[in-house]
Amino acid sequence: DIQMTQSPSSLSASVGDRVTITCRASQSISRYLNWYQQKPGKAPKILIYAASTLQSGVPSRFSGSGSGTDFTLTISSLQPEDFATYYCQQSYSPPRTFGQGTKLEIK
Amino acid sequence: QVTLRESGPALVKPTQTLTLTCTFSGFSLSTSGMCVTWIRQPPGKALEWLARIDWDDDKYYSTSLRTRLTISKDTSKNQVVLIMTNMDLVDTATYYCAREIPAGPRLDYWGQGALVTVSS
Numbered sequence: 001d002i003q004m005t006q007s008p009s010s011l012s013a014s015v016g017d018r019v020t021i022t023c024r025a026s027q028s029i030s031r032y033l034n035w036y037q038q039k040p041g042k043a044p045k046i047l048i049y050a051a052s053t054l055q056s057g058v059p060s061r062f063s064g065s066g067s068g069t070d071f072t073l074t075i076s077s078l079q080p081e082d083f084a085t086y087y088c089q090q091s092y093s094p095p096r097t098f099g100q101g102t103k104l105e106i107k
Numbered sequence: 108q109v110t111l112r113e114s115g116p117a118l119v120k121p122t123q124t125l126t127l128t129c130t131f132s133g134f135s136l137s138t139s140g141m142c143v144t145w146i147r148q149p150p151g152k153a154l155e156w157l158a159r160i161d162w163d164d165d166k167y168y169s170t171s172l173r174t175r176l177t178i179s180k181d182t183s184k185n186q187v188v189l190i191m192t193n194m195d196l197v198d199t200a201t202y203y204c205a206r207e208i209p210a211g212p213r214l215d216y217w218g219q220g221a222l223v224t225v226s227s
Contacts, residue, residue: 032211032212034213043220091213
């Protein structure tokens with residue numbers, strides 16, 4: 001199975017900050033990488049797919065980059081509604097494993 | 108519009124078998140490329156991918172849970188069923204079903220989740 005490792009596990013930031021979350025795959029997955037946002041008590045929501053394609057309706061302050069084994073999710077200017085947990089997922093091959101999550105908290 | 112909804116028992120005893128049903132609308136699992144995936148999330152923990160069934164009836168399972176899982180579909184009823192045997196306390200989790208589409212591929216629609224508690 002492909003292992004997905006996110007860093008950091010948690011992050012404190014302020015409204016307006018630029019934040020970056022990293023995801024590393026245990027083998028090359030080309031650009032088959034998705035990012036999801038999950039708020040407490042809710043199902044995850046797709047933000048970015050194919051490493052850098054923004055899901056329809058997702059604000060442009062979210063962006064993704066990377067290929068091969070190393071990927072990043074960047075939020076250019078944090079808004080109050082962005083405080084949540086973020087997960088990466090590889091879609092290169094089943095089982096389509098997730099990272100362990102990054103909890104973004106208000107500083 | 109696309110919707111998915113999980114249903115099943117909220118409480119199961121250790122060693123029992125869990126049967127969860129995902130009932131969906133707004134798409135057909137007979138359409139080429141469509142898939143339905145089950146994911147779970149123990150309280151306060153990360154998402155775990157469990158199983159997927161494809162439009163052509165191909166099936167894929169979590170390596171660690173493969174021996175305990177069975178996924179099936181009833182295309183006429185727009186349902187996908189997940190069976191998990193020999194339930195344990197550590198299987199307490201919210202279980203989600205989600206649609207996977209080829210563009211990405213990605214999980215673009217999720218159900219609200221069903222909390223299953225394993226307790227004697």
